[in-house]
Amino acid sequence: xxxxxxxxxxxxxxxxxxxxxxxxxxxxxxxxxxxxxxxxxxxxxxxxxxxxxxxxxxxxxxxxxxxxxxxxxxxxxxxxxxxxxxxxxxxxxxxxxxxxxxxxxxxxxxxxxxxxxxxxxxxxxxxxxxxxxxxxxxxxxxxxxxxxxxxxxxxxxxxxxxxxxxxxxxxxxxxxxxxxxxxxxxxxxxxxxxxxxxxxxxxxxxxxxxxxxxxxxxxxxxxxxxxxxxxxxxxxxxxxxxxxxxxxxxxxxxxxxxxxxxxxxxxxxxxxxxxxxxxxxxxxxxxxxxxxxxxxxxxxxxxxxxxxxxxxxxxxxxxxxxxxxxxxxxxxxxxxxxxxxxxxxxxxxxxxxxxxxxxxxxxxxxxxxxxxxxxxxxxxxxxxxxxxxxxxxxxxxxxxxxxxxxxxxxxxxxxxxxxxxxxxxx
Amino acid sequence: xxxxxxxxxxxxxxxxxxxxxxxxxxxxxxxxxxxxxxxxxxxxxxxxxxxxxxxxxxxxxxxxxxxxxxxxxxxxxxxxxxxxxxxxxxxxxxxxxxxxxxxxxxxxxxxxxxxxxxxxxxxxxxxxxxxxxxxxxxxxxxxxxxxxxxxxxxxxxxxxxxxxxxxxxxxxxxxxxxxxxxx
Numbered sequence: 226x227x228x229x230x231x232x233x234x235x236x237x238x239x240x241x242x243x244x245x246x247x248x249x250x251x252x253x254x255x256x257x258x259x260x261x262x263x264x265x266x267x268x269x270x271x272x273x274x275x276x277x278x279x280x281x282x283x284x285x286x287x288x289x290x291x292x293x294x295x296x297x298x299x300x301x302x303x304x305x306x307x308x309x310x311x312x313x314x315x316x317x318x319x320x321x322x323x324x325x326x327x328x329x330x331x332x333x334x335x336x337x338x339x340x341x342x343x344x345x346x347x348x349x350x351x352x353x354x355x356x357x358x359x360x361x362x363x364x365x366x367x368x369x370x371x372x373x374x375x376x377x378x379x380x381x382x383x384x385x386x387x388x389x390x391x392x393x394x395x396x397x398x399x400x401x402x403x404x405x406x407x408x409x410x411x412x413x414x415x416x417x418x419x420x421x422x423x424x425x426x427x428x429x430x431x432x433x434x435x436x437x438x439x440x441x442x443x444x445x446x447x448x449x450x451x452x453x454x455x456x457x458x459x460x461x462x463x464x465x466x467x468x469x470x471x472x473x474x475x476x477x478x479x480x481x482x483x484x485x486x487x488x489x490x491x492x493x494x495x496x497x498x499x500x501x502x503x504x505x506x507x508x509x510x511x512x513x514x515x516x517x518x519x520x521x522x523x524x525x526x527x528x529x530x531x532x533x534x535x536x537x538x539x540x541x542x543x544x545x546x547x548x549x550x551x552x553x554x555x556x557x558x559x560x561x562x563x564x565x566x567x568x569x570x571x572x573x574x575x576x577x578x579x580x581x582x583x584x585x586x587x588x589x590x591x592x593x594x595x596x597x598x599x600x601x602x603x604x605x606x607x608x609x610x611x612x613x614x615x616x617x618x619x620x621x622x623x624x625x626x627x628x629x630x631x632x633x634x635x636x637x638x639x640x641x642x643x644x645x646x647x648x649x650x651x
Numbered sequence: 652x653x654x655x656x657x658x659x660x661x662x663x664x665x666x667x668x669x670x671x672x673x674x675x676x677x678x679x680x681x682x683x684x685x686x687x688x689x690x691x692x693x694x695x696x697x698x699x700x701x702x703x704x705x706x707x708x709x710x711x712x713x714x715x716x717x718x719x720x721x722x723x724x725x726x727x728x729x730x731x732x733x734x735x736x737x738x739x740x741x742x743x744x745x746x747x748x749x750x751x752x753x754x755x756x757x758x759x760x761x762x763x764x765x766x767x768x769x770x771x772x773x774x775x776x777x778x779x780x781x782x783x784x785x786x787x788x789x790x791x792x793x794x795x796x797x798x799x800x801x802x803x804x805x806x807x808x809x810x811x812x813x814x815x816x817x818x819x820x821x822x823x824x825x826x827x828x829x830x831x832x833x834x
Contacts, residue, residue, distance in 0.1 A: 384776065388792070391775040406688070410697040412723035420691065507718050507725055507769075509777040513792045527793055532773055532809045588793045588807075 234261045258444055263462035264469050265450035267631045271341040272448065273469075273476035274334050280477055281331045282436065286429050288324040289373075292317075296376065298422035300415035303378035304503045322492040328370050329495045330484045332518035335363060343549070344570055346558030347449040353550040355442035358435055360547045365432045367519070372425035374516060378418060381497045383504030384513050386413045386421070392526070395536045412506070452630040453559030454623055461627035512587065520584030521577050525603065527588045528596035538600060545607045552607050554615025557623065565618040566611075573606045703828030705820065708764065716780040718769060721827045725769030725777060726815055727788075728825075731799060736762050738785070739800035749810045753800045756811070758819055766825065767801040767812035778812075788812070 235256035237243045246252055264272075295314050297306035310317035339359075342348055348356040371389060375382040390413060394404040409416025447456060456462050463469075487495065495517060499510040515523050522539050529535035545552075560567040580599045586592040624630035693701075701722040708728070711717050714735075717728045731739070739753040757765055771778050776792035783789030784805065785798035795806030802811040816830040 387770070387775040391770075391773070405693065406691045408693075409691060410693045410723060411701055414697075414723045416694065416697060506720070506723065507777065509792065511791050513776060527807070530807055532807060535807065587791075593794075 258440075258465075259470075260464065260466040262444065262447075262465040263456065263459070264448050264465055265452075265456055265461060265627050266463045266468075267450050267452055267627050268448060268469070268472070269451055270472070270476055271337065271345075272450075273473045274338040274341065275443075276469075276473035277334045277477055277480050278331065278338060279436065281327060281334055282429065282432060285324060285327050285331060286433075288320050288327065289426070289429065292320055292324055293426065296422075298376065298419050300378060300418050300504070303376060303418060307377045319488075322488045324373075326484065326487045326492060326495060328373060329487070329516070329518065330480070331366065332370070334480065335366065336518070339363070339546075340574065344560045344567075345449055345451060346453050346553070346555075346560065346563075348550045349553065349558050350550070351446045352442075352449060355439060355446070356550060357547050358439040358442055360543070362432055362435050362439060363546075364543065365428055365435065369425060369428040369432065370516065370518070372421045372428065375418065375421050376425060377500060378504045379500035380502045380504060380508075380510050381500040381513070383413060383506065384509055385515060386417060388513060390417075392536050392539075395533045397533070449558060450627060451559060451561060452624055452627055453557065453562065454627060454630070457626050458628075514585050517581065517585075520582075521580035521603075522584070524580040524584035524596045525600045527584075528593065528600040538604075542600075542603060545604065549607065549611070552611045554612050555618065555620070556615075557620040562621040562623055563614075563618060564621065566614050569606065569610050569614065573603070576602050576606070701828070703826050705824060705826050708823045708825065713763070714781075719827065721815060724815075726827060727765075727767050727769045727780065727801075727812075729765040729767075729780070729799075731763050731765055735786070735799040739765075739798060739802075742798070742800075742802075748803050751800075751802060751811055756800050756802070756814055761819060761822075764825070765799070765801060766815060766817050766827070768815055769812075771795050771808055772803065772810045772812060773806070773808040 235253040237246045237252065242252065292310065295306065295310045295317060297303055310321050342356065375386040390404055390407050393407065394400045396403065407417065409420055497514065522542060525542050526535045526539040529538045555563060555566065557563055560570055576599050580596065580603065583592055583596045583599065628636045704721050706719055706728060711728065711730045713730050714732050715730050719726050719728060744750040744752060769777055771790040771792065773790065773793050773795050776790050778788035778790040778795065778797060780788055783796040785796060787799045787801065788797040790806065793807050795808035796804045797812055798804050815827055817825050817827040818829055820826050
């Protein structure tokens with residue numbers, strides 16, 4: 226294994242670069258992190274979503290900052306200011322549709338990223354801290370998305386804010402105090418909108434901070450990979466540039482085409498028509514549903530026939546994710562070599578999709594019963610199935626090295642030709 | 652090593668300085684956080700706008716439910732019919748999740764008037780009046796069912812619709828936000 230993350234191979238060329246590098250070695254840091262950084266040669270396209278997510282975060286911040294220049298966070302003006310953005314502001318419609326659909330695309334990418342992690346066992350040692358930082362980013366994303374959804378002050382905004390702040394009031398002892406501090410009054414109103422706007426602007430920058438920690442924690446052990454085995458020699462790895470930069474770039478272009486399809490062809494499909502009705506505290510929309518990316522959690526919340534119990538189950542469904550590195554007792558990382566876990570993984574994915582579907586249905590009759598069964602299974606997957614599989618499953622034999630997993634057994638003994646180092650050809 | 656023995660045997664002036672400094676920093680931090688958190692509490696405007704409101708009951712017909720706001724919170728004022736009052740009174744209290752006799756939820760001598768907060772005690776949606784199995788309220792969000800006394804009968808809501816503080820100023824006028832002597 227080479228000395229990638231301790232010393233840099235960056236050599237400043239100009240006199241200024243030398244002078245600057247000896248004072249702030251940032252060019253060397255970037256070079257060793259995003260140019261020379263060795264990544265496993267078998268990374269597939271599921272490994273490109275970290276880069277996609279970073280671009281989405283930047284895009285949300287850029288469109289959001291410009292939208293904030295035209296938006297008025299005041300209860301009687303907020304709704305009109307959003308329509309003002311749509312009708313009067315140059316390209317306001319584009320910025321708003323990019324920002325609103327961008328939130329959805331952000332969650333599309335993060336769910337692919339999370340499912341990839343759970344399939345290939347990327348959460349296992351030595352990447353637990355990296356993984357937990359990811360769970361924290363996910364929580365911050367959820368808070369940011371919720372706060373942002375309240376800002377247009379339509380019916381769904383208002384009642385979403387009401388439902389979620391009432392969820393927090395279920396917390397014993399301090400719940401009412403937290404609710405009052407969030408509301409800034411006796412109910413959801415103008416002070417609530419003001420502070421939600423402030424917090425919606427703040428949280429993305431906190432996400433940036435945790436993302437920096439996330440990337441730092443990634444660069445200590447390096448990437449996991451589809452084989453789930455460590456890099457053993459230089460031939461198991463390729464440099465980040467050009468291999469991952471090009472792969473990430475291609476993936477990003479495809480993702481942005483998908484994104485543009487929503488923005489330009491069905492910009493309101495993922496939203497709710499009710500949010501084009503100004504907030505009215507006297508009338509609840511007939512059917513309150515959160516945005517699609519919250520639906521599985523909403524189904525869990527409603528499945529429990531007890532207010533505090535529902536809230537605990539909903540938060541528990543995310544907390545349990547953070548415990549996965551210790552709930553999974555198998556030493557093998559990748560599901561490719563775990564025949565039993567692989568099947569249960571896909572059952573769990575289906576259960577998550579079912580929960581999402583149930584979250585969009587009214588809370589009555591058979592839907593409630595189905596939601597209870599799915600909720601029970603969701604928790605059983607992590608708390609019962611995952612620990613047990615590790616004891617009973619007989620994993621398939623692991624390849625001797627990453628090179629072997631790509632080129633077949635014995636490949637690690639054959640010398641690799643110069644074809645594998647295009648970056649060295651100038 | 653000798654220093655360590657001395658310091659454990661008897662506190663030195665330096666120990667005192669450490670403790671005093673730490674305590675001062677702690678007090679200073681608390682004093683700094685206090686106004687920051689305090690500024691998030693309801694402001695003076697909001698508190699002032701939360702003064703009691705009066706409601707004239709004469710235009711409210713029997714069987715009608717009127718929505719009013721106090722402190723931004725929705726309140727239902729329901730002029731109950733004889734049948735609704737009887738249905739609310741003839742209930743086995745042991746069967747209730749949040750047992751309360753109907754008489755404890757109305758003002759004495761004014762059983763025809765039910766005044767309750769209009770947000771479901773589950774997650775705050777507005778229940779629909781004159782609907783649900785008990786013809787009280789039905790919450791369309793998560794399916795809570797309330798009877799004609801505003802008591803929870805089915806669904807996820809943990810408690811009955813709460814009664815706001817109010818008092819009868821006269822037989823036809825109530826003041827919401829102020830508890831009367833008979834409350």
